[in-house]
Amino acid sequence: xxxxxxxxxxxxxxxxxxxxxxxxxxxxxxxxxxxxxxxxxxxxxxxxxxxxxxxxxxxxxxxxxxxxxxxxxxxxxxxxxxxxxxxxxxxxxxxxxxxxxxxxxxxxxxxxxxxxxxxxxxxxxxxxxxxxxxxxxxxxxxxxxxxxxxxxxxxxxxxxxxxxxxxxxxxxxxxxxxxxxxxxxxxxxxxxxxxxxxxxxxxxxxxxxxxxxxxxxxxxxxxxxxxxxxxxxxxxxxxxxxxxxxxxxxxxxxxxxxxxxxxxxxxxxxxxxxxxxxxxxxxxxxxxxxxxxxxxxxxxx
Numbered sequence: 001x002x003x004x005x006x007x008x009x010x011x012x013x014x015x016x017x018x019x020x021x022x023x024x025x026x027x028x029x030x031x032x033x034x035x036x037x038x039x040x041x042x043x044x045x046x047x048x049x050x051x052x053x054x055x056x057x058x059x060x061x062x063x064x065x066x067x068x069x070x071x072x073x074x075x076x077x078x079x080x081x082x083x084x085x086x087x088x089x090x091x092x093x094x095x096x097x098x099x100x101x102x103x104x105x106x107x108x109x110x111x112x113x114x115x116x117x118x119x120x121x122x123x124x125x126x127x128x129x130x131x132x133x134x135x136x137x138x139x140x141x142x143x144x145x146x147x148x149x150x151x152x153x154x155x156x157x158x159x160x161x162x163x164x165x166x167x168x169x170x171x172x173x174x175x176x177x178x179x180x181x182x183x184x185x186x187x188x189x190x191x192x193x194x195x196x197x198x199x200x201x202x203x204x205x206x207x208x209x210x211x212x213x214x215x216x217x218x219x220x221x222x223x224x225x226x227x228x229x230x231x232x233x234x235x236x237x238x239x240x241x242x243x244x245x246x247x248x249x250x251x252x253x254x255x256x257x258x259x260x261x262x263x264x265x266x267x268x269x270x271x272x273x274x275x276x277x278x279x280x281x282x283x284x285x286x287x288x289x290x291x292x293x294x295x296x297x298x299x300x301x
Contacts, residue, residue, distance in 0.1 A: 037065055048069065049069070141263065142269070165222065175210075211247075227295045
């Protein structure tokens with residue numbers, strides 16, 4: 001092989017090595033961009049993505065990603081500010097409605113003590129029902145905004161899920177029996193302890209039991225697993241799989257529960273998430289299954 005061919009071979013080898021190095025550096029830069037973008041989305045920070053590569057194309061790509069990241073942060077900030085303002089407005093409105101509603105209900109009680117004609121008594125019954133529904137809606141609105149606007153308001157402590165569940169079931173016993181529901185309860189042999197807010201957990205269980213009372217066809221199965229999952233399941237012909245997917249939407253109600261505010265399950269999910277848990281709904285073989293999952297919540301004393 002002549003000198004020229006050796007030189008050509010060496011040049012080709014050098015070119016391949018150079019391209020390999022460049023490709024590796026570009027792949028590392030792409031990985032840095034991907035990792036940095038994911039990290040910046042999770043963190044509440046104004047820092048931008050920085051890469052080690054000096055390659056012009058990769059630095060241009062990083063610059064474009066940073067520009068979009070800035071725009072995304074501006075949009076998120078505007079959304080958060082608008083959401084806070086809306087929550088504050090709803091809280092104030094619901095608070096301001098309490099006084100006139102209390103007065104209306106008070107005068108209704110006085111009116112109901114008077115001797116009324118059957119027709120007038122029927123009208124007062126309608127007014128009473130609408131006033132109570134409005135009062136319930138304003139109370140739920142107020143609670144919902146308080147839950148979402150006060151991220152530091154929970155007091156985590158060791159809570160026995162079984163004992164808390166039994167207490168909630170006992171408080172709903174009359175409501176369930178009036179609807180002909182005899183709960184089937186399954187508990188693990190030992191305690192299941194998680195670090196949760198006791199009052200918030202009671203609210204979650206109460207909202208789920210209230211939901212079961214509304215939608216059940218006459219049965220209710222409650223199960224606590226050793227892993228910290230609490231399942232509420234009941235047959236429900238009034239619901240469809242599509243409707244179940246919307247149960248956590250704010251203000252969503254179905255025909256079977258027209259007197260509901262549509263906020264109870266939204267509040268329950270928000271409280272679960274703030275305690276490190278998760279609340280999901282499934283429609284399985286004609287049954288509504290609500291699962292409050294605290295398996296990832298804090299444990300121990």
